[in-house]
Amino acid sequence: MMNLTSMLAENCTKSAVLFNSKKRILEYIAELAHQQLPEMTEYGILEALLTREKLGSTGIGGGIAIPHGKLKCVTSPLLVFVVSKEAIPFDAIDNQPVDIFCAILIPEAQCQAHLSTLAGIAKLLSQKELTKKIRHAQTNQELYQLLVQYSEAETLK
Amino acid sequence: MDSINLAILVGGFLFVISIIATLISARLGAPMLLVFLIIGMLAGEQGLVGIKFDNPQVAFLIGSIALVIILFDGGMRTHPERFRVALAPASMLATVGVVLTCGIAGVAAAYLLNLTLLQGLLLGAILSSTDAAAVFSIFQSQGLRIKDRVASTLEIESGSNDPMAIMLTLTLVGILAQGEPVSWSVAIVFLQQAVVGGLMGYGAGRIFVFLCRKLPLSFAFFPLLAVASCIFIYAVTNFFGGSGFLAVYLMGYLVGNARLPQIIHILRMHDGLAWISQIGMFLMLGLLVVPSNLMNHLVPALLLAAVLIFIARPIAVLLSLIPFRFPARDQLFISWVGLRGAVPIILALFPWLAGMPDEHLYFDVAFVVVIVSLVVQGWSIVPIARWLKLEVPAELTPDQVMPLDAVPSNDVMEVLAFKVTDHSPVLSSSWPDLQFKQPVQFLGVVRNGEWILPEKKPVFNAKDTIMVLTKLKHARQISETLAKDAEKAVLNQSSFFGDFVLNGSISLSDLDAFYTINFEDQDPQQTLAGYITQRFHRRVVIGDQVQLDKLLLTVRQVNEAGEATQVGIKPVAD
Numbered sequence: 001m002m003n004l005t006s007m008l009a010e011n012c013t014k015s016a017v018l019f020n021s022k023k024r025i026l027e028y029i030a031e032l033a034h035q036q037l038p039e040m041t042e043y044g045i046l047e048a049l050l051t052r053e054k055l056g057s058t059g060i061g062g063g064i065a066i067p068h069g070k071l072k073c074v075t076s077p078l079l080v081f082v083v084s085k086e087a088i089p090f091d092a093i094d095n096q097p098v099d100i101f102c103a104i105l106i107p108e109a110q111c112q113a114h115l116s117t118l119a120g121i122a123k124l125l126s127q128k129e130l131t132k133k134i135r136h137a138q139t140n141q142e143l144y145q146l147l148v149q150y151s152e153a154e155t156l157k
Numbered sequence: 158m159d160s161i162n163l164a165i166l167v168g169g170f171l172f173v174i175s176i177i178a179t180l181i182s183a184r185l186g187a188p189m190l191l192v193f194l195i196i197g198m199l200a201g202e203q204g205l206v207g208i209k210f211d212n213p214q215v216a217f218l219i220g221s222i223a224l225v226i227i228l229f230d231g232g233m234r235t236h237p238e239r240f241r242v243a244l245a246p247a248s249m250l251a252t253v254g255v256v257l258t259c260g261i262a263g264v265a266a267a268y269l270l271n272l273t274l275l276q277g278l279l280l281g282a283i284l285s286s287t288d289a290a291a292v293f294s295i296f297q298s299q300g301l302r303i304k305d306r307v308a309s310t311l312e313i314e315s316g317s318n319d320p321m322a323i324m325l326t327l328t329l330v331g332i333l334a335q336g337e338p339v340s341w342s343v344a345i346v347f348l349q350q351a352v353v354g355g356l357m358g359y360g361a362g363r364i365f366v367f368l369c370r371k372l373p374l375s376f377a378f379f380p381l382l383a384v385a386s387c388i389f390i391y392a393v394t395n396f397f398g399g400s401g402f403l404a405v406y407l408m409g410y411l412v413g414n415a416r417l418p419q420i421i422h423i424l425r426m427h428d429g430l431a432w433i434s435q436i437g438m439f440l441m442l443g444l445l446v447v448p449s450n451l452m453n454h455l456v457p458a459l460l461l462a463a464v465l466i467f468i469a470r471p472i473a474v475l476l477s478l479i480p481f482r483f484p485a486r487d488q489l490f491i492s493w494v495g496l497r498g499a500v501p502i503i504l505a506l507f508p509w510l511a512g513m514p515d516e517h518l519y520f521d522v523a524f525v526v527v528i529v530s531l532v533v534q535g536w537s538i539v540p541i542a543r544w545l546k547l548e549v550p551a552e553l554t555p556d557q558v559m560p561l562d563a564v565p566s567n568d569v570m571e572v573l574a575f576k577v578t579d580h581s582p583v584l585s586s587s588w589p590d591l592q593f594k595q596p597v598q599f600l601g602v603v604r605n606g607e608w609i610l611p612e613k614k615p616v617f618n619a620k621d622t623i624m625v626l627t628k629l630k631h632a633r634q635i636s637e638t639l640a641k642d643a644e645k646a647v648l649n650q651s652s653f654f655g656d657f658v659l660n661g662s663i664s665l666s667d668l669d670a671f672y673t674i675n676f677e678d679q680d681p682q683q684t685l686a687g688y689i690t691q692r693f694h695r696r697v698v699i700g701d702q703v704q705l706d707k708l709l710l711t712v713r714q715v716n717e718a719g720e721a722t723q724v725g726i727k728p729v730a731d
Contacts, residue, residue, distance in 0.1 A: 055667060056659040056723070060651065062582060070671065087590070093658055094638060095594050109673075115655075115708070115728040122656040128580075 004124070004151030007104070008079040009036060013144040015137045016085045025088055026050065026067060029080045029103045037105075039073050049103065059092025064125050066118055067103040070110075077117060078105045081147060083134055100125065100134055124154055167208060171200055175436045188535035190498060193436050194528065197443015210444040213509045219441050220503040222388060223434035224319070225405050229387040230431035231316050232409020233424060235309075240410075241719065242696050243309035249477040250310065250491075251318035257473035258465070258495075259285040259325055265464040269457040270522070276515070279329040283505050283523050284465060286322030287315045288498025301539055303547045305698035307487050311494050319500050320400035324350055326504045334511040346398075353399025355407060361390040362411025369417050376563075379419040380426035383412065416569050416629065421560045442502050442524075450521050458525035465526060466533065470495035482694040484701075486545045493541055497530040549700035550649045552633060553640035556622070560629070569629040572600065575639040577621040583639060587616045591638060595631035600624040653700075654711045655727025661686030661720060674706045685710075686720040697721050704729060 012032050019025045030046040037045070048069030052058060059065040080103040087097030102121055106114045125131060130150050137143035175193050182192045200206040210216075259281040267277025302308075324347050365386055369379060390408055391401035413420065451458075471492040478488055505523035509516040542548050557574035564570070577584060583591065588599045588611060601611045603622040609615045617623060627635050659668070665688060666681035668674060679688065689712060690696075692703050696719040701712045707729050714723035 052671060055663050055671060056657065056726075058657060060656045066656070089592070095634075096592055096638065115726070119656055119727065122651060126651075 004079065004121070004154075005148050007077045008081060008144070008147060010141065010144045012036060012078070012080045013140050013147065014082045015140050015143040017082055018085050020086070020088060022053075022088060022090050025082065025084060025101060026053075026103075029067065029082060029101065032080045032082070033078060033103070033105055036078055037071070037073060040071060045069065045071065045105065048105065057091040057093070059090040059094075059098050060122055061092055061094040061096070062126075062131070063087055063092075063096060063098050064100045064102070064122075064131065065090050065092065065098040066121055066125075067101060068106060068114075068118060069103075070106045070108045072108050074105055074107050076107065077110075077114060079103070080105075081143070083137065083143060100131060120154075124151060167200070167206070171196065171440055172433075172436060175440060188531045190435060190439050191528070191531045191535065193439035194443045194531075197440040198446060198448055199443075200440075201444045201446065201448070203448050208444055210441070211447075213445075213506045216441055216445050217503065217506050217510060220438055220499060220506070221391075223438040224402065224499065224503070225388055225391045226384065226427070226434045227431050228316060228319075228402055228406045229383070229409040230427045231312065232406040232411075233413025233420075233427065235312060235316070235410050235413065237414055238717075239305065239309035239312065242305050242698060243313050246478055246481045246483070247310045247313035247317065249480070250314040250474065251321055254314070254473040254477040255285045255318050255321040255325070257476060258469045259322075261469035261472060262461065262465050265469070266461055266522075269460050269464075270454060270518070275329065275333055279326065279333060279508065280461075280519055280522060282322060282325035282329050283507075283519060284461075284497060284501050284526055285325065286318045286497075286500050286504075287311075287495050288319075288500050301542060302549055302551045303490075303542050304487070304549055304700040306483065306696070306701075307490050307547055310491060315496075316406045317403060320350060320354060320403045321347075322500065322504060323400070323402070326507055330507050330511050330513065333508075334513050349398050350400040351403065353397055354394055354401065354403035355399075357390060357394040357397070357399050358404035358407030359411065361386065361404065362408040362415075365408065365412055366415040366417060369412075369415075369419055376419060376422060380423045383423045383427065384430065418560060418565070418569055420569075421558065438499050438503075442499060446520070446524050450517060451525055454518060454522050455525065458522045459529060461522065462526040462529035462533075465497075466495065466530065484693070486547060490542060490545050490547055493534060494538060495530070496534050496538075497527045499527075501527055547700070550653050553636040553642065555632065555636050555640065558632070561626075571627060571629050571632060573625050573627060573632055573635060573639075574603075575623045575625075575636070576641055577602075577617045577619055577623060578641045579619045581617070581619075581639075581641045583617050583623070584619060585616055587614050589614065593635065593638065595627065595634050597625050597627040597631065597635050600626055650713075650725075654713045654725025655709070657726050658713060659685060659710070659724045659726055661689075661714075661722045661724055668705075672706070672708060674708070685724060686722070689721050689724070690719075 014032065017028065019028060026049050027042070027046055030042045030049065033045045034040060034042040048071055049067045052069050053067065057065075058067045082101045082103070084099045084101065087099040090098040092098055102125065104118065104121070127150070130146070133146055134143065137146055175196050178192050178196060179189050182189045198204055200208050202209045259278060261281070262284055263278035263281025264274070265277075266272060266280040267274050270277070270280070272280070328346070365383070368382070374382065387405050387408060391405050394404040395401040412423070474488055474492040478491070483491070501523045502520070505520040508519045555573035556576045559572040559574070561570040561572065599611045601624060602609050602615050602617065603624065604615070604618065604620070615621070623639060625635060625639070661684065663685050664681065665679055665683050665685065668685060669681065689701065689703055689710070693701055697712050697715060699712055699715055703710045709727050709729045711725040711727070712721045713725045714721070716722045
């Protein structure tokens with residue numbers, strides 16, 4: 001159904017980062033995305049993510065958030081996967097702080113269509129075994145391999 | 158002496174069998190009430206045991222007391238949000254709806270059974286009320302949580318339409334038995350029943366709550382006081398020409414929602430009592446009927462049941478609910494859950510008690526109709542609710558609740574206990590990892606029977622029991638984090654509501670800016686909550702859905718004013 005690998009670059013996968021607020025972690029995500037999309041400013045990307053957060057928190061519970069925003073200049077969805085060392089308050093549905101952030105930047109015209117992509121990510125991250133491993137990943141590379149492995153297993157199903 | 162002992166023996170045996178039989182009914186999904194009725198019939202004069210019981214007075218006495226207890230219990234479990242959502246529509250159903258059902262079923266009965274119109278109407282009146290016991294027990298026993306608008310309407314309707322049916326029946330029995338003329342005084346008497354019943358119920362509820370706060374009784378006595386008071390109020394209200402059933406239901410509602418520290422004890426005992434009443438009443442009615450007599454009018458009775466289920470009830474619901482503009486699915490379900498239970502059978506005793514001709518006809522026909530209703534409607538409620546998509550994810554609850562009732566406090570305080578399993582979301586976290594918006598105090602965990610204090614910061618393992626202290630009103634939110642099946646519930650919720658939420662306070666233009674939805678002539682400054690309220694014309698309930706373009710918005714949380722505060726968003730299923 002969904003090929004995470006094609007949307008995720010290894011240098012957009014960061015484990016064990018250390019931030020303490022919702023705004024700071026989103027800024028960091030914007031910074032990482034900016035490296036992939038030099039034509040967009042960091043601020044523009046942050047704006048896109050914050051616009052969606054204003055509608056309602058993207059924290060889906062279980063310490064997981066899927067921040068997303070729409071951008072003019074992307075042609076296919078771009079993922080940024082960040083795991084925080086400590087959980088950050090994020091107004092999530094279950095009121096619990098969030099430590100796994102799977103941000104996704106979506107081409108502007110496809111917001112409705114990509115709801116199912118988001119649902120796919122949510123489903124992938126609903127596997128307890130995976131989130132446990134994600135939280136224990138020591139290096140960026142380990143985290144990246146883990147995500148590739150699980151999303152391929154999901155695609156094969 | 159021996160005969161008395163024999164009676165006790167048989168009674169005890171029947172109860173034991175009935176209670177064990179609930180297991181069978183849970184497995185088959187069969188309505189429990191039907192099982193009790195059948196056990197009663199098997200024990201009866203043409204069954205296996207051959208007990209002869211044909212005393213309508215005794216049956217009426219037991220039936221009335223059982224109904225009082227069941228209605229009181231139902232009232233206590235009716236939450237105020239339910240009243241806010243459903244009082245008006247339920248009242249319409251309980252008054253206009255009952256008259257319409259009575260009229261349509263009455264005409265059909267007169268035609269099918271070759272009765273006079275008045276006799277037909279009497280049968281219609283007997284059959285016109287939906288049964289609180291049957292409706293409550295199915296909702297509770299099947300663990301079914303359906304949309305509030307529908308559940309509340311049905312519950313309040315079934316709790317409050319018995320007085321109307323009783324009134325109609327008594328009036329028609331009076332006319333038929335004594336030849337009283339039909340006149341407008343009937344309407345006045347009805348009004349008196351409702352007003353006196355309402356006032357007595359309200360007053361009694363208030364006094365009872367006051368007494369609970371002031372009387373230094375032992376805690377064991379409060380549940381007994383509740384039982385004694387509700388039976389007493391029933392009789393007093395009847396004595397003053399009011400509707401005793403209405404009074405008891407209202408009193409139960411006030412007592413149940415006063416946040417009394419004793420309430421948990423009262424509820425616990427009444428839960429048991431309500432079951433005993435159900436079992437006792439249906440066993441007794443099963444004993445009372447002579448099965449072979451049911452054959453006398455079997456075909457017309459079956460046809461009458463069909464008319465009631467497929468014509469009378471739907472028309473009555475449709476017409477009564479016109480002012481409220483309920484969604485079509487909701488109306489369809491309310492029509493289907495016109496469950497008949499013990500009340501019609503008990504009402505069918507009235508003509509028998511009044512010594513009218515054909516007294517057995519009413520009883521036998523009512524009996525057949527009730528059985529058909531229990532089998533056809535009772536059995537199919539759960540699948541139909543799912544089919545109509547009216548089921549909403551169930552609320553999470555603690556494994557144990559222990560009220561701190563001995564210490565008086567402004568809010569009721571409770572110790573909640575949550576078992577930890579391999580699937581608990583809190584497994585292998587410790588208390589400081591969790592965050593709560595509501596005030597809550599961690600009391601440690603019990604592991605292998607030993608209490609581990611909070612200072613030790615225990616990591617939650619499977620088979621631990623987490624104990625917290627919180628206010629009763631926050632128990633639900635706390636459970637959402639700690640309950641062992643929270644994980645599964647989150648999955649159910651995300652498939653029902655969607656993974657993401659929108660705040661109700663955002664404007665349509667915000668929504669449009671992100672999802673590009675064409676709202677046509679809607680005011681872009683209108684809030685999402687306002688828009689949903691407008692789409693539903695009335696109070697919004699959890700589970701209400703609005704489709705916008707390719708998005709399906711589902712109301713996930715509602716505030717006290719009945720506005721949506723959280724709305725789930727998901728793609729429309731292909």
